[in-house]
Amino acid sequence: MKLKKLFSTVIVMVLLVCYVPALAFAEEYDLSQGSIEVSADESGQYVSQVDAGFVNVTQTSPTIISQSDSETPTQNTISISATGGATAEVTLDGVNIDESGTGNKYNGEGAVTAVSVSPDEDSTVIIELDGENTVKSGRGHAGVENNDSNLVIQDENKVSGSLDATGGAYAAGIGGGYAKDGSNITINSGTVNASCGAESAGIGGGRNGNGTNIIINGGKVTATGQAGAGIGGGLKGNGDNITINDGSVVASSNSYGEGAGIGGGEGGSGSNITINKGHVTAAGGLSAAGIGGGEHGSGEHIKINGGTVIAKGGNWGSGIGGGAYAAGKDIIINDGNVTATGASLGAGIGGGRDGDGSDIVINGGVVTANGGGDAAGIGGGMRANGKNITITGGTVNATGGQHGAGIGGGTLANGSGIRISGGEVTVMGGTSAASIGGGSDYGVAYKSGDQYRGRGSDVTISGDAHVKIIKNALMIINDGYGNMHGHGAWIGDGGSSDDPIHGTEIEPDTSKLTVNGWVEYWNQYAKEYDHNITGTYVPPEPVLPVASAPEYSPLFRVVDANGANLGHSAVIENGVLTITAAHDFAVLTGALSGIDALMQQGVDTIVFITSGVGSAFELSALRAAGSASDIFRLTHDGEAVTLTLDGEALDGVLK
Numbered sequence: 001m002k003l004k005k006l007f008s009t010v011i012v013m014v015l016l017v018c019y020v021p022a023l024a025f026a027e028e029y030d031l032s033q034g035s036i037e038v039s040a041d042e043s044g045q046y047v048s049q050v051d052a053g054f055v056n057v058t059q060t061s062p063t064i065i066s067q068s069d070s071e072t073p074t075q076n077t078i079s080i081s082a083t084g085g086a087t088a089e090v091t092l093d094g095v096n097i098d099e100s101g102t103g104n105k106y107n108g109e110g111a112v113t114a115v116s117v118s119p120d121e122d123s124t125v126i127i128e129l130d131g132e133n134t135v136k137s138g139r140g141h142a143g144v145e146n147n148d149s150n151l152v153i154q155d156e157n158k159v160s161g162s163l164d165a166t167g168g169a170y171a172a173g174i175g176g177g178y179a180k181d182g183s184n185i186t187i188n189s190g191t192v193n194a195s196c197g198a199e200s201a202g203i204g205g206g207r208n209g210n211g212t213n214i215i216i217n218g219g220k221v222t223a224t225g226q227a228g229a230g231i232g233g234g235l236k237g238n239g240d241n242i243t244i245n246d247g248s249v250v251a252s253s254n255s256y257g258e259g260a261g262i263g264g265g266e267g268g269s270g271s272n273i274t275i276n277k278g279h280v281t282a283a284g285g286l287s288a289a290g291i292g293g294g295e296h297g298s299g300e301h302i303k304i305n306g307g308t309v310i311a312k313g314g315n316w317g318s319g320i321g322g323g324a325y326a327a328g329k330d331i332i333i334n335d336g337n338v339t340a341t342g343a344s345l346g347a348g349i350g351g352g353r354d355g356d357g358s359d360i361v362i363n364g365g366v367v368t369a370n371g372g373g374d375a376a377g378i379g380g381g382m383r384a385n386g387k388n389i390t391i392t393g394g395t396v397n398a399t400g401g402q403h404g405a406g407i408g409g410g411t412l413a414n415g416s417g418i419r420i421s422g423g424e425v426t427v428m429g430g431t432s433a434a435s436i437g438g439g440s441d442y443g444v445a446y447k448s449g450d451q452y453r454g455r456g457s458d459v460t461i462s463g464d465a466h467v468k469i470i471k472n473a474l475m476i477i478n479d480g481y482g483n484m485h486g487h488g489a490w491i492g493d494g495g496s497s498d499d500p501i502h503g504t505e506i507e508p509d510t511s512k513l514t515v516n517g518w519v520e521y522w523n524q525y526a527k528e529y530d531h532n533i534t535g536t537y538v539p540p541e542p543v544l545p546v547a548s549a550p551e552y553s554p555l556f557r558v559v560d561a562n563g564a565n566l567g568h569s570a571v572i573e574n575g576v577l578t579i580t581a582a583h584d585f586a587v588l589t590g591a592l593s594g595i596d597a598l599m600q601q602g603v604d605t606i607v608f609i610t611s612g613v614g615s616a617f618e619l620s621a622l623r624a625a626g627s628a629s630d631i632f633r634l635t636h637d638g639e640a641v642t643l644t645l646d647g648e649a650l651d652g653v654l655k
Contacts, residue, residue: 040088062089073098082123094131103139111138129161140178155190162191169197176206199235201228228265253285264297287324342372371401428470442497462512555594
């Protein structure tokens, strides 16, 4: 009898397990058993894997997706969605999806996305990486395709999680599909390798798509574009609002692709790019900047606050700034170890070929800027000006390419508005170019003569700056082909590369160069100093303000008809400030800025009680009626109550 009862119990338990597989395996799913859909909304997270018998299974923790045979690629896919402000959380643990063979090569019909992400604008998808994960999509689809949706990728579990994401033709590795933007992407940690199909970004936009709002907070990230940027826009797409806060980042466009390493794709600009920390290597494709614009795309609003940054332009592109035929401007370096190298005809920092370099500021760090042939180290690309360049600190080495100034213009172009007020600065121009100022008259333009030489003007050296200026030629040089070259100025005009015309020297404004500052004129070929300038300016002693008691500005006052203060009590309880004045006539007054301060303290209502009457108002209602400097007056005159704001009666505020 006991044996029969035990057998019955076992049978029941087995039946229960078979009956509710979703409960037994609700949090972990095997991709080998079929495609998986994960959805989240305000009520929770749900998973469906129809082929395995799971439909809308409720999750109580992040969904784990693994693959029992990860050595063999599957064509099962993963789709993740979220709505209503929800966050869908999915862990990929050793998945291997290959849809790369899908999609008609002419129209893309039949193409499949390996991992699709589609939360609404208020929702987010988080992908946690455990183990090695590989995803490849079909034609026109990104490996992990989010388009404009909020996507976070991370390895918060610290288990050496990785993701290799490859897009199909005309789609990003991570980001946008064909003709789609790839935006709102955050990578917090993990090892992430993203490579695109043709004409797209590694991370960012697909063909004709932008890459915006991309943040890298850590991890090891490698992104490779083709005609698109490594990180940023696809072909004809811009890269905007790209921030690197930490991590190791390698971003490049293939050598024939014409997209920036970080920034715009071919024909697209790169803007609002910020690097705060980490180790960043960025290499532009043909005619593109390392960091900034693709071919024909400007690089602007670029800021480096720290980290190690190595940026190299592709042929005709700048290291940091514009791609070929485009400007580099509004570039700020505050700190970090930065090496920027322009390819042939592109500046180290500034413009690409035929692109000006302007509004460049270096406040600190160790900065090395090398111009490509015919371009400035800092300033203009070939045939382009360098202007409004400011150095206030740091260690700066700027070397022009052949025929380009160290700081200033490329060949045939001018350098002006150059301000050096601090730091250790070493500058050398290319052959026949000024070190600071104009480029020479030759280069690939094959133009020579006095009218073509670049000019230098408006140069100021001040403060505690230490500036070493190196002239690249002592005198007329015979290049071995019967051509006589003139040398460029230390500071001033470029010389001639086909005539014995020297660059005219100009005197920089050193009137505010302090006794701790100096300018050294070094002759490269003679190996000696030509002359030095030592500062004589002694800054006036700062005038310290006279100490005084801080001004007291009360949040409110209770006054009589003449504006004299009246005695009163004030008590705050449960967000209500009760002010009591034992007078028939009294005025509660103050500026709306005081109302702001009270609201910050948790007060939401004021009750004012006098001998004749009581009144009340909500602070938010009063505050909404005016600006911070406006004065309110709540007057109790016996039983009469009035409320004004800057003398105008307020209706509907008093209770």
